[in-house]
Amino acid sequence: MLTPGLLFLLSGLARLLAATALIFCATYSLEKFLEISIPTNASFVAVIFGTPAVIAAKLAWDSYSDKRRARALGAVEVPQWAGKWPGSLDVLLLVLKKFKSGYPADGFWEPIEKLGPVLNIRVLWINQIFTCQPEHIKALLATQFNNFEKGKVFHSRMETVLGTGVFNSDGDMWKFHRSMTRPFFSRDRITHFDIFERHADEAITAMKDRLRGGYAIDFQDVMARFTLDSATEFLFGKCVHSLAAGLPYPHGDNLNAHRESNPADRFAKAFGEAQDVIALRTRAMVVWPLLEIMKDGTKEPMKVVNEYLEPILQDGIERQKRAEEAGAVKSDNQDEIDEDETLLDHLVKHTKDVTILKDEILNIMIAGRDTTAATLTFAIYALAMYPHVLKKLRGEIMDKVGPTRRLTYDDIREMKYLRAFINETLRLFPPVPFNVRDSIGETTLPPTTPGGKPFYIPARTSVIYTDFMMHRRKDLWGPDALEFDPDRFLDERLHKYLTPNPFIFLPFNAGPRICLGQQFAYNETSFMLVKLLQKFDGFTLDEAAQPPDSRIPASWVNVPGRQSMERFFPKMHLTMYAHKGLWIKMNEASNDSSAA
Numbered sequence: 001m002l003t004p005g006l007l008f009l010l011s012g013l014a015r016l017l018a019a020t021a022l023i024f025c026a027t028y029s030l031e032k033f034l035e036i037s038i039p040t041n042a043s044f045v046a047v048i049f050g051t052p053a054v055i056a057a058k059l060a061w062d063s064y065s066d067k068r069r070a071r072a073l074g075a076v077e078v079p080q081w082a083g084k085w086p087g088s089l090d091v092l093l094l095v096l097k098k099f100k101s102g103y104p105a106d107g108f109w110e111p112i113e114k115l116g117p118v119l120n121i122r123v124l125w126i127n128q129i130f131t132c133q134p135e136h137i138k139a140l141l142a143t144q145f146n147n148f149e150k151g152k153v154f155h156s157r158m159e160t161v162l163g164t165g166v167f168n169s170d171g172d173m174w175k176f177h178r179s180m181t182r183p184f185f186s187r188d189r190i191t192h193f194d195i196f197e198r199h200a201d202e203a204i205t206a207m208k209d210r211l212r213g214g215y216a217i218d219f220q221d222v223m224a225r226f227t228l229d230s231a232t233e234f235l236f237g238k239c240v241h242s243l244a245a246g247l248p249y250p251h252g253d254n255l256n257a258h259r260e261s262n263p264a265d266r267f268a269k270a271f272g273e274a275q276d277v278i279a280l281r282t283r284a285m286v287v288w289p290l291l292e293i294m295k296d297g298t299k300e301p302m303k304v305v306n307e308y309l310e311p312i313l314q315d316g317i318e319r320q321k322r323a324e325e326a327g328a329v330k331s332d333n334q335d336e337i338d339e340d341e342t343l344l345d346h347l348v349k350h351t352k353d354v355t356i357l358k359d360e361i362l363n364i365m366i367a368g369r370d371t372t373a374a375t376l377t378f379a380i381y382a383l384a385m386y387p388h389v390l391k392k393l394r395g396e397i398m399d400k401v402g403p404t405r406r407l408t409y410d411d412i413r414e415m416k417y418l419r420a421f422i423n424e425t426l427r428l429f430p431p432v433p434f435n436v437r438d439s440i441g442e443t444t445l446p447p448t449t450p451g452g453k454p455f456y457i458p459a460r461t462s463v464i465y466t467d468f469m470m471h472r473r474k475d476l477w478g479p480d481a482l483e484f485d486p487d488r489f490l491d492e493r494l495h496k497y498l499t500p501n502p503f504i505f506l507p508f509n510a511g512p513r514i515c516l517g518q519q520f521a522y523n524e525t526s527f528m529l530v531k532l533l534q535k536f537d538g539f540t541l542d543e544a545a546q547p548p549d550s551r552i553p554a555s556w557v558n559v560p561g562r563q564s565m566e567r568f569f570p571k572m573h574l575t576m577y578a579h580k581g582l583w584i585k586m587n588e589a590s591n592d593s594s595a596a
């Protein structure tokens with residue numbers, strides 16, 4: 001069976017053999033037809049060293065022509081973050097190591113400070129641009145949208161998990177998926193609030209039960225269950241009941257052994273594993289297939305995911321077929337959406353292809369579920385860390401909604417501090433911290449200094465961009481950029497930094513591929529936060545309940561920046577999350593706690 005690693009090695013070998021054969025033929029024909037005699041050892045040398053020489057010559061030529069093209073366009077080349085080893089392999093190793101055990105973006109601040117906000121990480125002599133400059137991200141996502149795509153490399157890394165869904169396609173395929181999905185998000189859907197309410201109540205009951213038993217809870221796990229149950233219900237009308245499976249106990253508690261493995265848990269676990277694999281592929285850059293020589297790492301988890309989803313999709317297709325047979329569907333009206341229609345109901349009007357349906361649903365689950373659960377997790381972390389923020393947020397909630405009433409759309413619109421609080425959470429902890437686009441043709445990105453020259457980007461070059469680092473830059477957000485302070489979205493700092501330069505804040509991306517679920521995410525997050533603060537008033541991190549290998553490494557204390565203040569371990573696959581959960585305790589609120 002061909003694994004990604006074997007394919008990679010075989011194609012490398014084939015290229016090497018082809019080059020050798022070519023050189024062999026060349027020396028042979030020189031001798032045979034032109035009767036130029038070449039000593040045997042010389043042709044031997046040519047065969048052995050010919051291939052590396054050809055590669056070296058091609059690299060030298062590319063490098064020369066990039067310089068020339070840059071000059072012709074009045075641009076400069078992107079400064080290189082050069083390693084000490086050939087091909088900057090030490091840089092690759094550093095990135096992989098930090099990815100495994102470091103804080104997000106660890107290792108990247110030093111070169112950025114030295115070389116500026118845009119770098120070329122030329123591992124193995126392949127250009128890999130890296131930027132945290134707002135004007136560059138704006139170009140990639142908006143002003144030069146047509147010249148940047150997710151690209152073949154991204155696609156090939158993600159394909160075994162994401163297929164060709166909206167998240168992982170380009171061009172016409174992307175347009176097809178986006179237009180098929182968009183109408184679902186563009187209407188006021190009251191039913192969402194009913195769904196949120198049911199599952200939020202269930203989550204709160206489960207948490208209360210556990211807390212009353214004296215245990216800490218893994219808040220991230222509860223939110224992942226809440227968003228999974230909500231997402232499955234609104235995506236395909238069938239809640240997977242992961243909250244009903246019960247919450248895990250803290251690390252080392254033998255009650256965990258009695259929790260039976262339920263299908264929703266298995267699905268969620270497999271889904272997370274598959275995402276870990278594709279994230280590692282991204283981090284390993286060009287050599288990722290070498291990590292998967294023995295097997296395609298996504299194969300087993302995806303089997304679990306597919307087995308879970310397929311019956312649900314078949315069910316949706318059957319329902320639609322029956323409706324069509326009964327003449328209950330007007331086919332000219334595909335974009336009309338009924339109040340209680342799920343995304344699956346909507347999609348099966350467009351296609352009955354199980355693979356397309358599965359890709360689409362899975363893409364939206366990846367896009368929408370972990371991101372929202374992460375936002376809620378980071379939000380609670382902030383409330384546990386910053387009591388004055390908790391007090392202010394609670395004050396607004398008690399003022400506008402009170403201790404028991406259900407949140408409405410109109411409330412959300414009026415709750416400025418709530419929104420600023422969510423924004424501040426997304427600023428310091430953006431759930432999608434790193435992303436990538438490939439150039440199609442050659443182009444330039446704007447200068448990073450006044451009067452400076454633009455940067456030359458060759459054709460078919462991969463550009464990594466990071467909102468995570470951009471959101472923490474003091475030159476863009478002010479000297480207090482590393483502090484958690486929602487008021488920066490409300491006071492004079494808003495007019496000083498964000499209003500004149502809106503591209504410094506991009507948790508949802510921008511341009512034609514901006515997050516489809518942005519409003520949905522604000523709504524779901526707001527709904528859950530309001531419920532939580534109505535029911536609970538104290539939040540404390542419980543580091544003892546945290547599995548030992550997920551506690552903050554002692555070495556972090558001496559690192560400058562937020563890393564030294566952090567009390568949880570942020571990690572990332574496609575999205576950012578708390579390593580091994582966020583274990584907390586909460587106090588139940590009494591009814592007249594508006595003064596708390």
Ligand code: HEM
Nearest residue numbers: 166367368371372375431432507508509513515516517521
């Ligand atoms: C706080 C929560 C969320 C954050 C931070 C977030 C962030 C993002 C980002 C950064 C992208 C761009 C990815 C790229 O093009 O490379 C994106 C795309 C997308 N998001 Fe979200 N998202 C969130 C919630 C949601 C929710 C709840 C849904 C749906 C229910 C959703 C659906 C999508 C879809 C479908 C796309 C793909 C759009 C396209 O490529 O055309 N997102 N999101």
Ligand SMILES: *[C@@H]1O[C@H](CO)[C@@H](O)[C@H](O)[C@H]1NC(C)=O
Nearest residue numbers: 188189409412413519520523
């Ligand atoms: C989210 O809430 C707003 C009101 O704040 C409402 O207008 C909008 O339709 C909701 N959007 C979604 C996708 O639920």
Ligand SMILES: *[C@@H]1O[C@H](CO)[C@@H](O)[C@H](O)[C@H]1NC(C)=O
Nearest residue numbers: 416417419420423489490508
């Ligand atoms: C939060 O950020 C969004 C941009 O994503 C912006 O439209 C909104 O005005 C911000 N709200 C507040 C209160 O900061």
Ligand SMILES: *[C@@H]1O[C@H](CO)[C@@H](O)[C@H](O)[C@H]1NC(C)=O
Nearest residue numbers: 403404534535589590591592
């Ligand atoms: C507060 O009081 C109301 C009515 O007395 C009750 O229905 C509600 O459950 C109470 N809420 C809490 C958080 O105890």
